[in-house]
Amino acid sequence: MSTSLAGKRALVTGGTRGIGRAIVEQLLAEGAHVVLCGRGDSDWAEAELRTAGFQNVYATGCDVSIPEHVAGLFQFADAKLGGLDILINNAGIGIFKPTAELTIEDWRHTLDVNLSGTFFCSREALTRMRGAGGGYIVNLSSLAGKNPFAGGAAYNASKFGMNGFSEAMMLDHRQEDIRVTYIMPGSVDTDFSPRTAGKGADWKIAPQDVADMVLAVLKMPARTLVSRVEIRPAKPGK
Ligand SMILES: NC(=O)c1ccc[n+]([C@@H]2O[C@H](COP(=O)([O-])OP(=O)(O)OC[C@H]3O[C@@H](n4cnc5c(N)ncnc54)[C@H](OP(=O)(O)O)[C@@H]3O)[C@@H](O)[C@H]2O)c1
Incomplete structure:
Protein backbone atom coordinates (compact mmCIF):
# COMPACT_ATOMS: atom_id res chain seq x y z
CA MET A 1 0.00 0.00 0.00
CA SER A 2 1.59 3.29 -1.04
CA THR A 3 1.71 6.35 1.18
CA SER A 4 -0.53 9.28 0.26
CA LEU A 5 1.20 12.64 0.00
CA ALA A 6 -2.01 14.63 0.53
CA GLY A 7 -1.49 17.13 3.34
CA LYS A 8 2.22 16.26 3.74
CA LEU A 27 3.96 17.40 -4.88
CA LEU A 28 1.29 20.11 -5.15
CA ALA A 29 -0.72 18.01 -7.62
CA GLU A 30 -0.71 15.19 -5.03
CA GLY A 31 -2.11 17.55 -2.37
CA ALA A 32 1.10 18.27 -0.45
CA HIS A 33 1.77 21.70 1.05
CA VAL A 34 5.07 23.04 -0.26
CA VAL A 35 7.67 25.68 0.62
CA LEU A 36 10.27 26.31 -2.07
CA CYS A 37 13.31 28.54 -2.39
CA GLY A 38 15.68 29.96 -4.96
CA ARG A 39 18.65 32.18 -4.27
CA GLY A 40 16.93 35.51 -4.72
CA ASP A 41 13.42 36.85 -4.53
CA SER A 42 11.36 33.80 -5.47
CA ASP A 43 7.89 35.34 -5.12
CA TRP A 44 7.48 35.10 -8.90
CA ALA A 45 7.58 31.32 -8.72
CA GLU A 46 4.88 31.27 -6.05
CA ALA A 47 2.79 33.64 -8.17
CA GLU A 48 3.16 31.40 -11.24
CA LEU A 49 2.11 28.32 -9.30
CA ARG A 50 -0.89 30.09 -7.76
CA THR A 51 -1.92 31.27 -11.23
CA ALA A 52 -1.72 27.63 -12.31
CA GLY A 53 -4.28 26.81 -9.63
CA PHE A 54 -2.14 25.62 -6.72
CA GLN A 55 -2.92 27.17 -3.34
CA ASN A 56 -0.72 25.61 -0.68
CA VAL A 57 2.59 26.90 -2.01
CA TYR A 58 4.95 29.40 -0.44
CA ALA A 59 8.25 30.70 -1.83
CA THR A 60 11.11 32.62 -0.29
CA GLY A 61 14.71 33.52 -1.08
CA CYS A 62 17.48 31.47 0.52
CA ASP A 63 21.06 30.80 -0.47
CA VAL A 64 21.52 27.30 0.95
CA SER A 65 25.28 27.81 1.26
CA ASN A 89 17.73 18.86 -1.16
CA ASN A 90 17.73 19.80 -4.83
CA ALA A 91 19.53 23.18 -5.06
CA GLY A 92 22.81 22.74 -6.86
CA ILE A 93 25.33 24.35 -9.19
CA GLY A 94 27.93 23.08 -11.62
CA ILE A 95 31.27 24.73 -12.42
CA PHE A 96 33.10 22.69 -15.04
CA LYS A 97 36.81 23.41 -15.59
CA PRO A 98 40.07 21.46 -15.62
CA THR A 99 41.41 21.22 -12.08
CA ALA A 100 44.33 23.59 -12.74
CA GLU A 101 41.87 26.27 -13.86
CA LEU A 102 39.51 25.99 -10.88
CA THR A 103 39.79 29.01 -8.62
CA ILE A 104 39.57 28.68 -4.87
CA GLU A 105 36.26 30.51 -5.13
CA ASP A 106 34.98 28.01 -7.76
CA TRP A 107 35.90 25.12 -5.45
CA ARG A 108 34.44 26.66 -2.31
CA HIS A 109 31.24 27.78 -4.02
CA THR A 110 30.57 24.33 -5.50
CA LEU A 111 31.20 22.50 -2.23
CA ASP A 112 29.36 25.15 -0.19
CA VAL A 113 26.15 24.96 -2.25
CA ASN A 114 26.03 21.29 -3.24
CA LEU A 115 27.46 19.62 -0.15
CA SER A 116 27.41 22.02 2.81
CA GLY A 117 23.99 23.37 1.75
CA THR A 118 22.65 19.82 1.85
CA PHE A 119 24.05 19.36 5.36
CA PHE A 120 22.74 22.74 6.61
CA CYS A 121 19.21 21.97 5.37
CA SER A 122 19.27 18.34 6.54
CA ARG A 123 20.40 19.43 10.01
CA GLU A 124 17.47 21.84 10.31
CA ALA A 125 15.04 19.20 9.02
CA LEU A 126 16.33 16.48 11.34
CA THR A 127 15.83 18.63 14.44
CA ARG A 128 12.18 18.99 13.39
CA MET A 129 11.55 15.40 12.27
CA ARG A 130 13.15 13.62 15.24
CA GLY A 131 10.50 12.95 17.84
CA ALA A 132 7.79 14.35 15.58
CA GLY A 133 6.86 11.13 13.82
CA GLY A 134 9.84 10.96 11.49
CA GLY A 135 10.14 12.21 7.93
CA TYR A 136 11.77 11.82 4.56
CA ILE A 137 14.87 13.48 3.08
CA VAL A 138 15.62 13.12 -0.65
CA ASN A 139 18.96 14.37 -1.96
CA LEU A 140 19.43 15.19 -5.65
CA SER A 141 22.86 13.83 -6.40
CA SER A 142 24.03 12.84 -9.87
CA LEU A 143 25.71 10.05 -11.81
CA ALA A 144 28.64 12.47 -11.38
CA GLY A 145 28.61 11.18 -7.82
CA LYS A 146 30.02 7.86 -9.04
CA ASN A 147 31.45 8.59 -12.51
CA PRO A 148 34.31 11.12 -12.63
CA PHE A 149 34.74 13.09 -15.86
CA ALA A 150 37.31 15.58 -17.16
CA GLY A 151 36.34 19.08 -16.08
CA GLY A 152 34.24 17.73 -13.24
CA ALA A 153 36.69 17.82 -10.30
CA ALA A 154 34.72 20.26 -8.13
CA TYR A 155 31.28 18.96 -9.15
CA ASN A 156 32.35 15.30 -8.88
CA ALA A 157 33.79 15.97 -5.41
CA SER A 158 30.56 17.62 -4.28
CA LYS A 159 28.34 14.77 -5.53
CA PHE A 160 30.65 11.94 -4.38
CA GLY A 161 30.53 13.72 -1.01
CA MET A 162 26.76 13.99 -1.14
CA ASN A 163 26.45 10.23 -1.69
CA GLY A 164 28.58 9.39 1.33
CA PHE A 165 26.81 11.99 3.43
CA SER A 166 23.41 10.63 2.40
CA GLU A 167 24.26 7.03 3.27
CA ALA A 168 25.72 7.93 6.67
CA MET A 169 22.73 10.14 7.49
CA MET A 170 20.41 7.29 6.50
CA LEU A 171 22.22 4.93 8.88
CA ASP A 172 22.17 7.52 11.70
CA HIS A 173 18.43 8.15 11.61
CA ARG A 174 16.59 5.19 10.05
CA GLN A 175 15.58 3.87 13.50
CA GLU A 176 13.87 7.21 14.15
CA ASP A 177 11.52 6.73 11.19
CA ILE A 178 13.52 9.14 9.07
CA ARG A 179 14.22 7.78 5.61
CA VAL A 180 16.93 9.14 3.28
CA THR A 181 17.18 8.57 -0.46
CA TYR A 182 19.72 9.93 -2.91
CA ILE A 183 18.86 10.12 -6.58
CA MET A 184 21.55 10.07 -9.27
CA PRO A 185 20.30 11.31 -12.65
CA GLY A 186 22.37 11.52 -15.80
CA SER A 187 21.77 14.45 -18.18
CA VAL A 188 18.44 16.16 -17.53
CA ASP A 189 16.86 18.68 -19.89
CA THR A 190 17.30 21.88 -17.82
CA ASP A 191 19.50 24.97 -18.09
CA PHE A 192 21.96 23.44 -15.60
CA SER A 193 24.94 22.28 -17.62
CA PRO A 194 26.83 23.95 -20.46
CA VAL A 214 11.11 11.30 -6.30
CA LEU A 215 7.38 10.87 -5.75
CA ALA A 216 7.64 7.10 -6.22
CA VAL A 217 10.21 6.77 -3.41
CA LEU A 218 8.23 9.12 -1.14
CA LYS A 219 5.16 6.92 -1.64
CA MET A 220 6.90 3.69 -0.64
CA PRO A 221 5.32 2.06 2.42
CA ALA A 222 6.99 3.11 5.70
CA ARG A 223 8.52 -0.37 6.05
CA THR A 224 10.64 0.08 2.92
CA LEU A 225 13.48 2.47 2.12
CA VAL A 226 14.80 2.97 -1.41
CA SER A 227 18.22 4.31 -0.46
CA ARG A 228 19.80 5.01 -3.88
CA VAL A 229 18.43 5.45 -7.39
CA GLU A 230 20.27 5.81 -10.72
CA ILE A 231 18.44 7.33 -13.70
CA ARG A 232 19.91 7.41 -17.20
CA PRO A 233 18.88 8.64 -20.64
CA ALA A 234 17.85 5.48 -22.47
CA LYS A 235 19.85 6.50 -25.55
CA PRO A 236 22.45 9.16 -24.58
CA GLY A 237 23.38 11.83 -27.15
CA LYS A 238 26.68 11.42 -28.97
N1 LIG B 1 20.42 18.96 -15.12
C1 LIG B 1 21.15 17.85 -15.03
O1 LIG B 1 21.63 17.30 -16.06
C2 LIG B 1 21.40 17.20 -13.68
C3 LIG B 1 21.88 15.87 -13.67
C4 LIG B 1 22.10 15.27 -12.44
C5 LIG B 1 21.88 15.96 -11.27
N2 LIG B 1 21.43 17.24 -11.31
C6 LIG B 1 21.23 17.91 -10.02
O2 LIG B 1 19.86 18.25 -9.90
C7 LIG B 1 19.75 19.44 -9.12
C8 LIG B 1 18.88 20.45 -9.87
O3 LIG B 1 19.48 20.68 -11.13
P1 LIG B 1 18.69 21.41 -12.34
O4 LIG B 1 19.17 20.78 -13.57
O5 LIG B 1 17.25 21.49 -12.06
O6 LIG B 1 19.36 22.87 -12.24
P2 LIG B 1 18.78 24.33 -12.66
O7 LIG B 1 17.77 24.21 -13.73
O8 LIG B 1 20.00 25.16 -12.87
O9 LIG B 1 18.03 24.81 -11.32
C9 LIG B 1 18.80 24.98 -10.14
C10 LIG B 1 17.87 25.39 -9.02
O10 LIG B 1 18.68 25.53 -7.83
C11 LIG B 1 18.52 26.86 -7.33
N3 LIG B 1 19.78 27.25 -6.71
C12 LIG B 1 21.02 27.32 -7.25
N4 LIG B 1 21.92 27.71 -6.34
C13 LIG B 1 21.24 27.89 -5.17
C14 LIG B 1 21.61 28.29 -3.87
N5 LIG B 1 22.87 28.61 -3.56
N6 LIG B 1 20.65 28.37 -2.92
C15 LIG B 1 19.35 28.07 -3.22
N7 LIG B 1 18.93 27.69 -4.44
C16 LIG B 1 19.88 27.61 -5.41
C17 LIG B 1 18.08 27.70 -8.50
O11 LIG B 1 17.31 28.79 -8.05
P3 LIG B 1 17.50 30.34 -8.57
O12 LIG B 1 18.15 30.28 -9.91
O13 LIG B 1 16.09 30.88 -8.57
O14 LIG B 1 18.36 30.95 -7.54
C18 LIG B 1 17.19 26.71 -9.26
O15 LIG B 1 15.91 26.67 -8.69
C19 LIG B 1 21.17 19.92 -8.85
O16 LIG B 1 21.54 19.52 -7.55
C20 LIG B 1 22.00 19.19 -9.88
O17 LIG B 1 23.32 18.98 -9.45
C21 LIG B 1 21.18 17.87 -12.49
Missing part, protein backbone atom coordinates in the same frame (compact mmCIF):
# COMPACT_ATOMS: atom_id res chain seq x y z
CA ARG A 9 4.42 19.26 4.45
CA ALA A 10 7.39 19.53 2.10
CA LEU A 11 10.33 21.88 1.55
CA VAL A 12 12.11 21.88 -1.83
CA THR A 13 15.38 23.79 -2.22
CA GLY A 14 15.99 25.15 -5.70
CA GLY A 15 12.32 24.82 -6.48
CA THR A 16 12.06 27.81 -8.82
CA ARG A 17 13.31 26.09 -11.98
CA GLY A 18 14.37 22.81 -13.52
CA ILE A 19 14.11 19.53 -11.62
CA GLY A 20 13.12 21.23 -8.35
CA ARG A 21 10.22 23.02 -10.03
CA ALA A 22 8.95 19.73 -11.51
CA ILE A 23 9.12 18.14 -8.04
CA VAL A 24 7.22 21.10 -6.53
CA GLU A 25 4.48 20.85 -9.17
CA GLN A 26 4.03 17.11 -8.69
CA ILE A 66 24.69 30.38 4.04
CA PRO A 67 23.65 28.80 7.37
CA GLU A 68 21.83 31.95 8.52
CA HIS A 69 19.74 31.94 5.33
CA VAL A 70 18.93 28.28 5.89
CA ALA A 71 17.80 28.98 9.46
CA GLY A 72 15.50 31.68 8.06
CA LEU A 73 14.16 29.33 5.38
CA PHE A 74 13.16 26.75 7.97
CA GLN A 75 11.55 29.40 10.20
CA PHE A 76 9.57 30.48 7.13
CA ALA A 77 8.54 26.85 6.60
CA ASP A 78 7.57 26.51 10.29
CA ALA A 79 5.30 29.53 9.95
CA LYS A 80 3.71 28.47 6.65
CA LEU A 81 3.48 24.68 7.14
CA GLY A 82 3.45 24.18 10.92
CA GLY A 83 5.86 21.24 10.69
CA LEU A 84 7.89 19.30 8.15
CA ASP A 85 7.47 15.80 6.72
CA ILE A 86 9.63 15.97 3.59
CA LEU A 87 12.85 17.77 2.64
CA ILE A 88 14.09 17.68 -0.96
CA ARG A 195 28.56 20.56 -20.95
CA THR A 196 25.64 19.18 -22.90
CA ALA A 197 24.26 22.47 -24.26
CA GLY A 198 23.92 22.58 -28.03
CA LYS A 199 23.65 18.79 -28.33
CA GLY A 200 19.88 18.97 -28.48
CA ALA A 201 17.56 17.91 -25.70
CA ASP A 202 15.46 15.15 -27.18
CA TRP A 203 17.67 12.38 -25.75
CA LYS A 204 17.86 13.80 -22.23
CA ILE A 205 15.84 12.81 -19.18
CA ALA A 206 12.87 15.15 -18.68
CA PRO A 207 12.73 16.95 -15.29
CA GLN A 208 9.24 15.45 -14.86
CA ASP A 209 10.75 11.94 -15.07
CA VAL A 210 13.09 12.71 -12.16
CA ALA A 211 10.13 14.15 -10.24
CA ASP A 212 8.16 10.95 -10.96
CA MET A 213 10.96 8.96 -9.31
Whole structure:
Protein backbone atom coordinates (compact mmCIF):
# COMPACT_ATOMS: atom_id res chain seq x y z
CA MET A 1 0.00 0.00 0.00
CA SER A 2 1.59 3.29 -1.04
CA THR A 3 1.71 6.35 1.18
CA SER A 4 -0.53 9.28 0.26
CA LEU A 5 1.20 12.64 0.00
CA ALA A 6 -2.01 14.63 0.53
CA GLY A 7 -1.49 17.13 3.34
CA LYS A 8 2.22 16.26 3.74
CA ARG A 9 4.42 19.26 4.45
CA ALA A 10 7.39 19.53 2.10
CA LEU A 11 10.33 21.88 1.55
CA VAL A 12 12.11 21.88 -1.83
CA THR A 13 15.38 23.79 -2.22
CA GLY A 14 15.99 25.15 -5.70
CA GLY A 15 12.32 24.82 -6.48
CA THR A 16 12.06 27.81 -8.82
CA ARG A 17 13.31 26.09 -11.98
CA GLY A 18 14.37 22.81 -13.52
CA ILE A 19 14.11 19.53 -11.62
CA GLY A 20 13.12 21.23 -8.35
CA ARG A 21 10.22 23.02 -10.03
CA ALA A 22 8.95 19.73 -11.51
CA ILE A 23 9.12 18.14 -8.04
CA VAL A 24 7.22 21.10 -6.53
CA GLU A 25 4.48 20.85 -9.17
CA GLN A 26 4.03 17.11 -8.69
CA LEU A 27 3.96 17.40 -4.88
CA LEU A 28 1.29 20.11 -5.15
CA ALA A 29 -0.72 18.01 -7.62
CA GLU A 30 -0.71 15.19 -5.03
CA GLY A 31 -2.11 17.55 -2.37
CA ALA A 32 1.10 18.27 -0.45
CA HIS A 33 1.77 21.70 1.05
CA VAL A 34 5.07 23.04 -0.26
CA VAL A 35 7.67 25.68 0.62
CA LEU A 36 10.27 26.31 -2.07
CA CYS A 37 13.31 28.54 -2.39
CA GLY A 38 15.68 29.96 -4.96
CA ARG A 39 18.65 32.18 -4.27
CA GLY A 40 16.93 35.51 -4.72
CA ASP A 41 13.42 36.85 -4.53
CA SER A 42 11.36 33.80 -5.47
CA ASP A 43 7.89 35.34 -5.12
CA TRP A 44 7.48 35.10 -8.90
CA ALA A 45 7.58 31.32 -8.72
CA GLU A 46 4.88 31.27 -6.05
CA ALA A 47 2.79 33.64 -8.17
CA GLU A 48 3.16 31.40 -11.24
CA LEU A 49 2.11 28.32 -9.30
CA ARG A 50 -0.89 30.09 -7.76
CA THR A 51 -1.92 31.27 -11.23
CA ALA A 52 -1.72 27.63 -12.31
CA GLY A 53 -4.28 26.81 -9.63
CA PHE A 54 -2.14 25.62 -6.72
CA GLN A 55 -2.92 27.17 -3.34
CA ASN A 56 -0.72 25.61 -0.68
CA VAL A 57 2.59 26.90 -2.01
CA TYR A 58 4.95 29.40 -0.44
CA ALA A 59 8.25 30.70 -1.83
CA THR A 60 11.11 32.62 -0.29
CA GLY A 61 14.71 33.52 -1.08
CA CYS A 62 17.48 31.47 0.52
CA ASP A 63 21.06 30.80 -0.47
CA VAL A 64 21.52 27.30 0.95
CA SER A 65 25.28 27.81 1.26
CA ILE A 66 24.69 30.38 4.04
CA PRO A 67 23.65 28.80 7.37
CA GLU A 68 21.83 31.95 8.52
CA HIS A 69 19.74 31.94 5.33
CA VAL A 70 18.93 28.28 5.89
CA ALA A 71 17.80 28.98 9.46
CA GLY A 72 15.50 31.68 8.06
CA LEU A 73 14.16 29.33 5.38
CA PHE A 74 13.16 26.75 7.97
CA GLN A 75 11.55 29.40 10.20
CA PHE A 76 9.57 30.48 7.13
CA ALA A 77 8.54 26.85 6.60
CA ASP A 78 7.57 26.51 10.29
CA ALA A 79 5.30 29.53 9.95
CA LYS A 80 3.71 28.47 6.65
CA LEU A 81 3.48 24.68 7.14
CA GLY A 82 3.45 24.18 10.92
CA GLY A 83 5.86 21.24 10.69
CA LEU A 84 7.89 19.30 8.15
CA ASP A 85 7.47 15.80 6.72
CA ILE A 86 9.63 15.97 3.59
CA LEU A 87 12.85 17.77 2.64
CA ILE A 88 14.09 17.68 -0.96
CA ASN A 89 17.73 18.86 -1.16
CA ASN A 90 17.73 19.80 -4.83
CA ALA A 91 19.53 23.18 -5.06
CA GLY A 92 22.81 22.74 -6.86
CA ILE A 93 25.33 24.35 -9.19
CA GLY A 94 27.93 23.08 -11.62
CA ILE A 95 31.27 24.73 -12.42
CA PHE A 96 33.10 22.69 -15.04
CA LYS A 97 36.81 23.41 -15.59
CA PRO A 98 40.07 21.46 -15.62
CA THR A 99 41.41 21.22 -12.08
CA ALA A 100 44.33 23.59 -12.74
CA GLU A 101 41.87 26.27 -13.86
CA LEU A 102 39.51 25.99 -10.88
CA THR A 103 39.79 29.01 -8.62
CA ILE A 104 39.57 28.68 -4.87
CA GLU A 105 36.26 30.51 -5.13
CA ASP A 106 34.98 28.01 -7.76
CA TRP A 107 35.90 25.12 -5.45
CA ARG A 108 34.44 26.66 -2.31
CA HIS A 109 31.24 27.78 -4.02
CA THR A 110 30.57 24.33 -5.50
CA LEU A 111 31.20 22.50 -2.23
CA ASP A 112 29.36 25.15 -0.19
CA VAL A 113 26.15 24.96 -2.25
CA ASN A 114 26.03 21.29 -3.24
CA LEU A 115 27.46 19.62 -0.15
CA SER A 116 27.41 22.02 2.81
CA GLY A 117 23.99 23.37 1.75
CA THR A 118 22.65 19.82 1.85
CA PHE A 119 24.05 19.36 5.36
CA PHE A 120 22.74 22.74 6.61
CA CYS A 121 19.21 21.97 5.37
CA SER A 122 19.27 18.34 6.54
CA ARG A 123 20.40 19.43 10.01
CA GLU A 124 17.47 21.84 10.31
CA ALA A 125 15.04 19.20 9.02
CA LEU A 126 16.33 16.48 11.34
CA THR A 127 15.83 18.63 14.44
CA ARG A 128 12.18 18.99 13.39
CA MET A 129 11.55 15.40 12.27
CA ARG A 130 13.15 13.62 15.24
CA GLY A 131 10.50 12.95 17.84
CA ALA A 132 7.79 14.35 15.58
CA GLY A 133 6.86 11.13 13.82
CA GLY A 134 9.84 10.96 11.49
CA GLY A 135 10.14 12.21 7.93
CA TYR A 136 11.77 11.82 4.56
CA ILE A 137 14.87 13.48 3.08
CA VAL A 138 15.62 13.12 -0.65
CA ASN A 139 18.96 14.37 -1.96
CA LEU A 140 19.43 15.19 -5.65
CA SER A 141 22.86 13.83 -6.40
CA SER A 142 24.03 12.84 -9.87
CA LEU A 143 25.71 10.05 -11.81
CA ALA A 144 28.64 12.47 -11.38
CA GLY A 145 28.61 11.18 -7.82
CA LYS A 146 30.02 7.86 -9.04
CA ASN A 147 31.45 8.59 -12.51
CA PRO A 148 34.31 11.12 -12.63
CA PHE A 149 34.74 13.09 -15.86
CA ALA A 150 37.31 15.58 -17.16
CA GLY A 151 36.34 19.08 -16.08
CA GLY A 152 34.24 17.73 -13.24
CA ALA A 153 36.69 17.82 -10.30
CA ALA A 154 34.72 20.26 -8.13
CA TYR A 155 31.28 18.96 -9.15
CA ASN A 156 32.35 15.30 -8.88
CA ALA A 157 33.79 15.97 -5.41
CA SER A 158 30.56 17.62 -4.28
CA LYS A 159 28.34 14.77 -5.53
CA PHE A 160 30.65 11.94 -4.38
CA GLY A 161 30.53 13.72 -1.01
CA MET A 162 26.76 13.99 -1.14
CA ASN A 163 26.45 10.23 -1.69
CA GLY A 164 28.58 9.39 1.33
CA PHE A 165 26.81 11.99 3.43
CA SER A 166 23.41 10.63 2.40
CA GLU A 167 24.26 7.03 3.27
CA ALA A 168 25.72 7.93 6.67
CA MET A 169 22.73 10.14 7.49
CA MET A 170 20.41 7.29 6.50
CA LEU A 171 22.22 4.93 8.88
CA ASP A 172 22.17 7.52 11.70
CA HIS A 173 18.43 8.15 11.61
CA ARG A 174 16.59 5.19 10.05
CA GLN A 175 15.58 3.87 13.50
CA GLU A 176 13.87 7.21 14.15
CA ASP A 177 11.52 6.73 11.19
CA ILE A 178 13.52 9.14 9.07
CA ARG A 179 14.22 7.78 5.61
CA VAL A 180 16.93 9.14 3.28
CA THR A 181 17.18 8.57 -0.46
CA TYR A 182 19.72 9.93 -2.91
CA ILE A 183 18.86 10.12 -6.58
CA MET A 184 21.55 10.07 -9.27
CA PRO A 185 20.30 11.31 -12.65
CA GLY A 186 22.37 11.52 -15.80
CA SER A 187 21.77 14.45 -18.18
CA VAL A 188 18.44 16.16 -17.53
CA ASP A 189 16.86 18.68 -19.89
CA THR A 190 17.30 21.88 -17.82
CA ASP A 191 19.50 24.97 -18.09
CA PHE A 192 21.96 23.44 -15.60
CA SER A 193 24.94 22.28 -17.62
CA PRO A 194 26.83 23.95 -20.46
CA ARG A 195 28.56 20.56 -20.95
CA THR A 196 25.64 19.18 -22.90
CA ALA A 197 24.26 22.47 -24.26
CA GLY A 198 23.92 22.58 -28.03
CA LYS A 199 23.65 18.79 -28.33
CA GLY A 200 19.88 18.97 -28.48
CA ALA A 201 17.56 17.91 -25.70
CA ASP A 202 15.46 15.15 -27.18
CA TRP A 203 17.67 12.38 -25.75
CA LYS A 204 17.86 13.80 -22.23
CA ILE A 205 15.84 12.81 -19.18
CA ALA A 206 12.87 15.15 -18.68
CA PRO A 207 12.73 16.95 -15.29
CA GLN A 208 9.24 15.45 -14.86
CA ASP A 209 10.75 11.94 -15.07
CA VAL A 210 13.09 12.71 -12.16
CA ALA A 211 10.13 14.15 -10.24
CA ASP A 212 8.16 10.95 -10.96
CA MET A 213 10.96 8.96 -9.31
CA VAL A 214 11.11 11.30 -6.30
CA LEU A 215 7.38 10.87 -5.75
CA ALA A 216 7.64 7.10 -6.22
CA VAL A 217 10.21 6.77 -3.41
CA LEU A 218 8.23 9.12 -1.14
CA LYS A 219 5.16 6.92 -1.64
CA MET A 220 6.90 3.69 -0.64
CA PRO A 221 5.32 2.06 2.42
CA ALA A 222 6.99 3.11 5.70
CA ARG A 223 8.52 -0.37 6.05
CA THR A 224 10.64 0.08 2.92
CA LEU A 225 13.48 2.47 2.12
CA VAL A 226 14.80 2.97 -1.41
CA SER A 227 18.22 4.31 -0.46
CA ARG A 228 19.80 5.01 -3.88
CA VAL A 229 18.43 5.45 -7.39
CA GLU A 230 20.27 5.81 -10.72
CA ILE A 231 18.44 7.33 -13.70
CA ARG A 232 19.91 7.41 -17.20
CA PRO A 233 18.88 8.64 -20.64
CA ALA A 234 17.85 5.48 -22.47
CA LYS A 235 19.85 6.50 -25.55
CA PRO A 236 22.45 9.16 -24.58
CA GLY A 237 23.38 11.83 -27.15
CA LYS A 238 26.68 11.42 -28.97
N1 LIG B 1 20.42 18.96 -15.12
C1 LIG B 1 21.15 17.85 -15.03
O1 LIG B 1 21.63 17.30 -16.06
C2 LIG B 1 21.40 17.20 -13.68
C3 LIG B 1 21.88 15.87 -13.67
C4 LIG B 1 22.10 15.27 -12.44
C5 LIG B 1 21.88 15.96 -11.27
N2 LIG B 1 21.43 17.24 -11.31
C6 LIG B 1 21.23 17.91 -10.02
O2 LIG B 1 19.86 18.25 -9.90
C7 LIG B 1 19.75 19.44 -9.12
C8 LIG B 1 18.88 20.45 -9.87
O3 LIG B 1 19.48 20.68 -11.13
P1 LIG B 1 18.69 21.41 -12.34
O4 LIG B 1 19.17 20.78 -13.57
O5 LIG B 1 17.25 21.49 -12.06
O6 LIG B 1 19.36 22.87 -12.24
P2 LIG B 1 18.78 24.33 -12.66
O7 LIG B 1 17.77 24.21 -13.73
O8 LIG B 1 20.00 25.16 -12.87
O9 LIG B 1 18.03 24.81 -11.32
C9 LIG B 1 18.80 24.98 -10.14
C10 LIG B 1 17.87 25.39 -9.02
O10 LIG B 1 18.68 25.53 -7.83
C11 LIG B 1 18.52 26.86 -7.33
N3 LIG B 1 19.78 27.25 -6.71
C12 LIG B 1 21.02 27.32 -7.25
N4 LIG B 1 21.92 27.71 -6.34
C13 LIG B 1 21.24 27.89 -5.17
C14 LIG B 1 21.61 28.29 -3.87
N5 LIG B 1 22.87 28.61 -3.56
N6 LIG B 1 20.65 28.37 -2.92
C15 LIG B 1 19.35 28.07 -3.22
N7 LIG B 1 18.93 27.69 -4.44
C16 LIG B 1 19.88 27.61 -5.41
C17 LIG B 1 18.08 27.70 -8.50
O11 LIG B 1 17.31 28.79 -8.05
P3 LIG B 1 17.50 30.34 -8.57
O12 LIG B 1 18.15 30.28 -9.91
O13 LIG B 1 16.09 30.88 -8.57
O14 LIG B 1 18.36 30.95 -7.54
C18 LIG B 1 17.19 26.71 -9.26
O15 LIG B 1 15.91 26.67 -8.69
C19 LIG B 1 21.17 19.92 -8.85
O16 LIG B 1 21.54 19.52 -7.55
C20 LIG B 1 22.00 19.19 -9.88
O17 LIG B 1 23.32 18.98 -9.45
C21 LIG B 1 21.18 17.87 -12.49
